[in-house]
Amino acid sequence: MEPHFHYEIKFLKPQHLPEILTLQNLVIENLPDKECYYQEPLAFFEKVLADGKNCLGLFEAGDLIGFHMACLLEGNEAIGVDIGLGGSEVSLIVQWGPTAIHPKYRQQGLLKMLADHHLKIFRDRGYEHICLTIAPQNYASLSSAIRQGFLIKRLTYKFGHLLRYVLHLDLKRPCKAPVCQVRVTGSDLESQQFLLSLGFYGSGVLRSQAETELLFGHDGFSGDSFRKSVVRRQCS
Numbered sequence: 001m002e003p004h005f006h007y008e009i010k011f012l013k014p015q016h017l018p019e020i021l022t023l024q025n026l027v028i029e030n031l032p033d034k035e036c037y038y039q040e041p042l043a044f045f046e047k048v049l050a051d052g053k054n055c056l057g058l059f060e061a062g063d064l065i066g067f068h069m070a071c072l073l074e075g076n077e078a079i080g081v082d083i084g085l086g087g088s089e090v091s092l093i094v095q096w097g098p099t100a101i102h103p104k105y106r107q108q109g110l111l112k113m114l115a116d117h118h119l120k121i122f123r124d125r126g127y128e129h130i131c132l133t134i135a136p137q138n139y140a141s142l143s144s145a146i147r148q149g150f151l152i153k154r155l156t157y158k159f160g161h162l163l164r165y166v167l168h169l170d171l172k173r174p175c176k177a178p179v180c181q182v183r184v185t186g187s188d189l190e191s192q193q194f195l196l197s198l199g200f201y202g203s204g205v206l207r208s209q210a211e212t213e214l215l216f217g218h219d220g221f222s223g224d225s226f227r228k229s230v231v232r233r234q235c236s
C-alpha cells in the first residue's frame, strides 16, 4: 500500500524525548519477539538528539508515529571495526537505529519512506558509510535495508547478548554484481556464518509463505584470499 501524504517527516529534537520514549514503550509491549529490538538507555537518546539534525521522526496530525535514529560515530567505535573500517574512514561513518513504527501504521511502507529520506540526507552531506544492526528474525527491517543496498557483513553478538547481522552501505562504492551467489534459508545461521567467514556478503532477501531465504554473494576468490579465509575460520 502506498503511504499517504499527510505524514510529516521532521528532525527530532531534545523536546521530543518524552514522545519517543512513550512510542518506544508501546512498540516494545507489542513485540512478539522481544529480542528484535534493543531498548537503548536514556543517555543514548539524549546524545543523538542533542544537535537536533540527525534523527528523523514521522508525525501524523502532530503525533509521533515513527522514528529513525542516527548516531555519528566518533573514534574507533565498535561497529565500524566490526565491518573492517578504521583510520580516516571512521569520521565518515553514521550508524542507524533504533527505528520503530507505531503498530497501527505498519506495512504501509513507512519504514521504507523514512529510511529513504534519511539516506538522501546523509548522501547529500557527503557521508560515505552507513552501518546498522538487525536481528536475523526481523524480516521487515532486513528487507528494507537490503532493498536500499545494505550488505550483511557479519553475524555476531551485540548489546551484550543479542545476535545481530551487521550491515554496511558504502555510499561511494555501490556493490557490483557478485561473481557467484548462494541461497541459504534464513534460519540456517551456521551456514550463513560459514559463508561470511569465506568473504561472502548477504545481498538479498526473499520470502515465500514457508520460509525466508537469503542470497549471499562473493566478488571472486583468488587462491590466496581463499586460503586466508579458510585459515581464519580454522583459527576462530
Ligand SMILES: CC(C)(COP(=O)(O)OP(=O)(O)OC[C@H]1O[C@@H](n2cnc3c(N)ncnc32)[C@H](O)[C@@H]1OP(=O)(O)O)[C@@H](O)C(=O)NCCC(=O)NCCS
Binding pocket: 027, 031, 036, 037, 038, 097, 098, 099, 100, 101, 102, 105, 106, 107, 108, 109, 110, 111, 112, 113, 138, 139, 140, 141, 143, 144, 147
Ligand atoms: C520494523 C518496522 C520498523 C517496519 O516498519 P513498517 O513501516 O511496517 O515496514 P514497511 O511497511 O516499510 O515494510 C518493510 C518490509 O517488511 C514487510 N513487513 C512489515 N511488517 C511485517 C510483518 N509484521 N510481517 C511480515 N512482513 C512485514 C513489508 O511487507 C515489507 O516487505 P517487502 O520489502 O518484502 O515489501 C516495524 O515493524 C517496527 O516498528 N517493529 C518493531 C521495532 C523494530 O523491530 N525495529 C527494528 C529494530 S531497531
